[in-house]
Amino acid sequence: MEHLLLGLIITITIATVVNVFLKKFDIPTVIGYIFTGLIISQIFNFGEESRETLSSLAEFGIVFLMFTIGLEFSISHMKSMKKEVFVYGGLQVLLSSLLFTFLSYEFFALEIKTAIVVGMALSLSSTAIVLKVLNENGDIHTGYGRVTLGILLFQDLAVIPMLLMISIFTSENASVSELLINTVISAIIVFIILFIVGKFFIERFFDWVTASDSEEIFLASVILIVIGASVVAEYFGFSFTLGSFIAGMTIAETKYRYRIEADLVPFRDILLGIFFVTIGMQIDINIVAEFGLLILGLVVSIMLIKALIIFISMKFFMQNRSAIKSALAVMQVGEFALAIFSLASINNLINMQTNQIMIVTIVLSMILTPFILKNVKKIANIFFKEPIQLRERALVSTGYQNHVIVCGYGAVGKLLVERLKKKNILYVILEHDVKLVDSAIEKGEESIFLANAARKSILEHFDIKSSMAVITTINNPHQLRLVAENISSFGEEINSIVTVKNKSQEQSISDLGIMHVINRRETITDLLATQICAFKVLSNK
Template identity: 30%
Template sequence: MVESSSELYVEGLLLLGGALIAAPLFKRIGLGTILGYLAAGVVIGPVLRLILDGEEILHFAELGVVLLLFLIGLELKPRQLKQMRMDIFGLGASQVLVSGLLLGLMAYFLARQGLAASIIIGLGLALSSTAFALQLLDEYGDLNTGYGQKSFSILLFQDLAIVPLLALVSILAPFSSDDGGSVLTDTGIAIGAIAALLLVGRYLLNPLFQIIANTGAHEAMIAAALFVVLAAATLMELAGLSMALGAFLAGVLLAESRYRHELRADIEPFRGILLGLFFMAVGMSLDLGVLGENWLLIAVAVPAIMLSKSIVLYWLTRAFGSPHNDSARVSGLLPQGGEFGFVIFTAAASQGIFSSEMSSLLVAIVTLTMALTPVVAAVSRRLMRKAEREQMDETFEGAGSDVLMVGFSRFGQIAAQVLLAGGSDVTIIDYSADRIRAASKFGFRIYFGDGTRKEVLIAAGIARARVVAVCTQKKEATDQVVDLIQAEFPNTKLYVRAYDRAHTLSLRDRGVSYELRETLESGLKFGRKTLEAIGAAEDRARDVEDLIRRLDEERLEMQAVDGFHAGSEKVLTKPLTPEPLIRPANREDASGRNRTDAYDDPSVTERETKEDATASPTGLN
């Protein structure tokens, strides 16, 4: 028992160490964390053979996929799911059937498999990896885009298809005595399990979380969240469906709950750790012996399968109304085999549809297609961006104005309206084809271009610009533009959108002409209007707004000299004594000297707020 526990701890340390090294390294070099986890798994498992039970770890790590589907369900309200029904049951079903038919024909004619084996191989390979695809969508921030929703609909139908596919394995098994009764029974059980989950979710989940929340026990809320996810997943597994489907349905049922944000915060850390473990387990389960014995067959089969699925995905998504760009992105995201293929191929081998050697070969092929997915998806995205750039107008004909705006974010859109309304010409460049198309519908004249390239800035007329307004969304991109302009066009006046307080200090240190935090003025006005709504006079609310603005500026000046944590006494964290905000004339205190109001005298403000004023880890924006 002691040795077993010791081995468990050692394996845990190896897995955590591999994740800590590989994931940041691969992310740093631009290959993504998924390939990092896979590489770590391959090194720990089949290469160094430090951990040999990769398949057991893979089964446990599927909980990461389960938790991922639960979190996605939390973001999808039932009415949204209803709107997606055509994509789920139309596009999803078509993809499984058409891809399964094409891949089955390849197995029958090219691999010389029997009819039953070809059917199972084709349909098993038609499934895609939920874990890989959704993790990539999450990394790209594309889950709520058009192609992200199409991809998710296809994956959701594939989860639903597990029961009929496993039933088909039993029907096609040699000497099978199934007369269809067991299929009907399995289907009935599955429908009953879904109905039971929907009833429990509708009438019991919210009261359960309300009772636990009223106790104030945060640990109990975490335990309850995990219990609900795992219970729903287990119920679906017992009914023959995928665990991920059960977790997804539980998430959808809680999507309109007042506890959804708390649940997301509680589940997210477990999801991240277990999903990383899943990708590592996929790498550890790779059989290098099978790869060595069948390397030529695998080298042909892997690209053939991925190319076939990509073609089917592209034309089907086009047929269901997606534009070219979205269809191309879907085809680049879902060409791999999926983790449920492991289940189907193992079941088929155990029932004699094909040999265990064929099952191992298929598992190796699926694993390699999964490993190649991040690379294929990244290449697809780059090709699409290149195609979009070629479609955009980079001639900059007519460019050159008093103001050159780099980046047409929401911040930039508002600023541009002020400039145009004030009679100024504005040349706007942006790197997002979608944003340019959307803005063009409102009559804005925008040029496609990358503001971090010197030749683009020259073509856009930076030499004629009196001011360059940098309104890019990400501070990294903003810093690149600022550094380039200051190095190549040092006399240019720079007005820059800052991301947060730390970014503001960084920009001031660079010596830009003007900077403004993206949330400062909107937050001040929002606070003033709220103060007026609860009864404050308009003049008093405006004076308070001016006070906070002044204290914020004073704090920035102190931070620029004494460091980021200086000036914490300028942060007001409790109500001040309501006094006139205008300094009274010739008002004297007991000592005979003129005194100022608390709002006008920073020293008084410091005394009244010192014991409560602290700087947050984020610097209070």
């Protein structure tokens, strides 16, 4: 079984059979891949070399996942997420690390260095599973989705000082100050290479590649950028995933982001599947049999403690319902914790038995995650009910004719609705931010509904085919694209109007056949020019 190709064939065959069977019971594919790994590790005797090769290949699944996530969050978008990343993420990692370190030291009698490593590792969550499921559910751009992403991004950054801490604990020669200085210098170099060079080079590079008019060459160049950025980050002591995420953020500023995202999705999903298979291969049945009750107790305790920490710290910044959903999303322990425990075990900071118990505990928490995320709204309803008024209003609001559908209730949407009111035009507002909906209802707005206009069933529900016009006033470029695609799917006869902030957004939806695209920046510029010309004419008189 040493041959890699034969191993891949067997892995894909078992994964296909298992997932087809599990899908009949609506069980997520992530679970199927993990069980595939468990099956092949028990039936076949994979050599250590094949396992390592498979793990190396699988790691690029997370690399491509983080790259596509980076594509959705440009540098300007990340600036707007400072609070989610550094405040929410910082609180979660700090509080979880401190509490788990204390519990490990006091109740499990671990040495202080070992307790610190365990505490840091348990504070991390599964970027791969959580982001995959949030993308599939369409929740990545919801309120709790943004918070979850922010926390996960900070955790990825926190892996760097965690690995540095292990180096400090085990280093006999290098001083702490020397290690810190080297890390800071490396961070500056990575920033310069990926951000500065990428900003001025990547778009020109893709312009040159697309001149060849070859899809194969374009795809190869994209893979080159992703792997190249990952290798640069890894070379300077950071994770592969951090490099790929930064590369994605850089490309998000270019006109190629949507094309690249569409091309990479098949590679990402296949490699992610292999990654989850390798997770399943790490489950040791003998350890489960011997320490089953202890492992079960650890899984439940760790997940509940993490959820409580996140909920209590988040409830001061957001609604209770969003806080509980965010807590449920990141209550598991993730793949980076496996890497930390592996490194700690190699450096004799934890013994082999503790390492194996923690590996099985982490994997079981990851297995539970897709089920939790798939039912996150139902679980949240147990603690904090969704406003019944909003659900009932959405259910009965059908039967419109010759109305205007306004997608988005931001600044532009509010002004537009005011104009429609003055002209006595029938309208409905679709807004997916519950805070904006609640605020509007409190002010007496009766035609606003909590709904995601990117879903086909929503526009059908509000009779898009009988509408006078559909006007989109959404600022988020990714959400704008999704809504525009949905409107376009109803055919060319829909009177669609989309407002965009700039030329880049206008180009991103140019292929969708939207009837009217209004560029706010250009419109304002034209109005100003007209007004100046009018002043000039008057002054000449």
